[in-house]
Amino acid sequence: MIRVENLHKHFGGFHAVDGASIEIATGSITGLIGPNGAGKSTLFNVIAGVLPPTSGKVTMAGEDITGLPPHDLFHKGLLRTFQIAHEFSSMTVRENLMMVPAGQSGETLWNAWFGRGRVADEEKALAAKADEVLDFLTIDHLADERAGNLSGGQKKLLELGRTMMVDAKVVFLDEVGAGVNRTLLNTIGDAIVRLNRERGYTFCVIEHDMDFIGRLCDPVIVMAEGKVLAQGKADEIMQNEAVIEAYLGTGLKNKLKAEGTA
Ligand SMILES: Nc1ncnc2c1ncn2[C@@H]1O[C@H](COP(=O)(O)OP(=O)(O)OP(=O)(O)O)[C@@H](O)[C@H]1O
Ligand SMILES: [Mg+2]
Numbered sequence: 001m002i003r004v005e006n007l008h009k010h011f012g013g014f015h016a017v018d019g020a021s022i023e024i025a026t027g028s029i030t031g032l033i034g035p036n037g038a039g040k041s042t043l044f045n046v047i048a049g050v051l052p053p054t055s056g057k058v059t060m061a062g063e064d065i066t067g068l069p070p071h072d073l074f075h076k077g078l079l080r081t082f083q084i085a086h087e088f089s090s091m092t093v094r095e096n097l098m099m100v101p102a103g104q105s106g107e108t109l110w111n112a113w114f115g116r117g118r119v120a121d122e123e124k125a126l127a128a129k130a131d132e133v134l135d136f137l138t139i140d141h142l143a144d145e146r147a148g149n150l151s152g153g154q155k156k157l158l159e160l161g162r163t164m165m166v167d168a169k170v171v172f173l174d175e176v177g178a179g180v181n182r183t184l185l186n187t188i189g190d191a192i193v194r195l196n197r198e199r200g201y202t203f204c205v206i207e208h209d210m211d212f213i214g215r216l217c218d219p220v221i222v223m224a225e226g227k228v229l230a231q232g233k234a235d236e237i238m239q240n241e242a243v244i245e246a247y248l249g250t251g252l253k254n255k256l257k258a259e260g261t262a
Pocket of ligand 1 (some may be wrong): 011014016035036037038039040041042043122
């Protein structure tokens with residue numbers, strides 16, 4: 001589905017992504033893990049068209065999509081969520097979902113497409129779609145709640161819900177479990193698995209929670225210092241010496257830094 005070839009993203013002299021090559025197979029739930037600062041979010045941002053790459057190539061189903069802007073990728077079915085949820089806090093949960101297709105195609109195009117008379121019908125269809133999504137995510141009781149009042153975990157579910165308002169093919173989830181309690185994390189995990197099995201979504205998931213990664217993802221790709229360090233099944237990866245070293249390495253460096261000895 002997605003192939004990334006020898007990708008570099010430099011910020012000045014700093015190589016945040018330093019020659020990474022990955023493949024995300026159609027129908028997979030691919031995990032992307034690695035210590036803080038490994039370049040995971042930067043890699044996502046380049047794939048999703050938020051940041052231009054310094055060099056390298058990204059293809060989707062064989063088509064070169066390197067550097068395409070997010071709305072073009074959106075129309076191709078490539079969607080992402082953000083590490084920090086970015087809901088419209090004063091709007092309701094249902095309204096937030098209804099915004100997704102319109103927000104991406106632009107208000108003018110939207111009106112031109114449906115014409116003035118058809119906007120009301122279209123709104124009804126969007127509301128019905130939003131309610132279906134909320135039902136799927138088991139948060140239908142929150143439809144009329146202001147999004148700003150949701151818990152962190154509920155906001156993450158709403159982020160996932162946004163990807164369900166259109167026909168997504170491949171979805172990039174950046175730390176969808178961060179700050180989320182166990183129960184909600186399971187709800188999010190279940191929704192991902194069901195979207196994968198029942199609707200054919202391909203996922204690439206960045207997450208620090210290893211239980212979550214182990215339960216959902218095959219394969220798991222490990223990044224460290226901008227490079228791909230290892231790839232394989234979750235249980236193999238977690239016993240891989242280089243991977244353990246990469247995690248311990250940063251842990252040790254941070255500890256020494258905190259103690260003022262490095
Ligand atoms: N816009 C930017 N300008 C300069 N440096 C950046 C920029 N964005 C990211 N970086 C740096 O690139 C490195 C990789 O950051 P990135 O956010 O991709 O890491 P990550 O693997 O997602 O980490 P985390 O697990 O903490 O989210 C970090 O050292 C970060 O400080
Ligand atoms: Mg990140």
